[in-house]
Amino acid sequence: MITRFAPSPTGPLHLGHAYSAIRAHDMARAAGGRFLLRIEDIDRARAKPEWEARIYDDLRWLGLTWEGPVMRQSERLNIYRQTLAALWEQDLLYRCSCTRRDIEAAVSAPQEGVPRGPDGVVYPGTCRTSGARRPGEPLPDAALRLYMDRIATDCHFDETGEAHRGRQTITRDHMIREVGDVVLARRDMGTSYHLSVVLDDAAQGVTHVVRGEDLFEATAIHVTLQNALHLPVPVYHHHRLIRDENGKRLAKRDDARAIALYRAEGATSADIRRMIGL
Ligand code: GLU
Numbered sequence: 204m205i206t207r208f209a210p211s212p213t214g215p216l217h218l219g220h221a222y223s224a225i226r227a228h229d230m231a232r233a234a235g236g237r238f239l240l241r242i243e244d245i246d247r248a249r250a251k252p253e254w255e256a257r258i259y260d261d262l263r264w265l266g267l268t269w270e271g272p273v274m275r276q277s278e279r280l281n282i283y284r285q286t287l288a289a290l291w292e293q294d295l296l297y298r299c300s301c302t303r304r305d306i307e308a309a310v311s312a313p314q315e316g317v318p319r320g321p322d323g324v325v326y327p328g329t330c331r332t333s334g335a336r337r338p339g340e341p342l343p344d345a346a347l348r349l350y351m352d353r354i355a356t357d358c359h360f361d362e363t364g365e366a367h368r369g370r371q372t373i374t375r376d377h378m379i380r381e382v383g384d385v386v387l388a389r390r391d392m393g394t395s396y397h398l399s400v401v402l403d404d405a406a407q408g409v410t411h412v413v414r415g416e417d418l419f420e421a422t423a424i425h426v427t428l429q430n431a432l433h434l435p436v437p438v439y440h441h442h443r444l445i446r447d448e449n450g451k452r453l454a455k456r457d458d459a460r461a462i463a464l465y466r467a468e469g470a471t472s473a474d475i476r477r478m479i480g481l
Pocket of ligand 1: 400413
């Protein structure tokens, strides 16, 4: 078994991160497997080296050990671009110049509810024709969307998490109607969370993806991409989210619950485990 923890170095690790990291770590250890780390720093505007350093420090303090080397997404842009170039040459991607506001305006047909997928509203297809690759055109430096109807097939994955345990079926119809043409390369990043996570989990040989329930819906995109790219489909374990005393789930940057803060107040890593029910 190979599991991983994949934080973005855009703020302090909080109790939700601690829960995720400990679950992935303990699951691998219990199975005699390997626990790996990946720094998801493709968002160059928000990722900071000092947050990355603090991630290592907090994880060590929690008593977690991982097998090196740590994978860093910022060092893998050429890998992501190679895959994008291959998809582009197969006419599976198109350039999209829509802003968020263009999309909201295009889908605001008053008569029907607007379908929302894991990435927000389902893209109305505005650029599908105008953004198509011209013969011989190399991979552009632009936002690129996937022609979902050209790759989606009915597929499956196995889930071991609390809320959805068992074999999950993803239908082609769901992907087209309720997820739509997702962005695989953002213009400012040259890649996307979805593409990078899929390529990296495969490159690290991750067999069990342990992460928060908030990413359950995105898994359909990941499994669809794994199938299209002929990559293995890992087992998924989406775990419960850590909530504050009002039942609100901790935000990505809930500094009030930062592990470093509890540390500074004299808590031990055993206290942290107790606080999150582990
Ligand atoms: N980097 C993502 C986050 O910090 C996690 C991605 C994943 O586990 O697939 O939320």
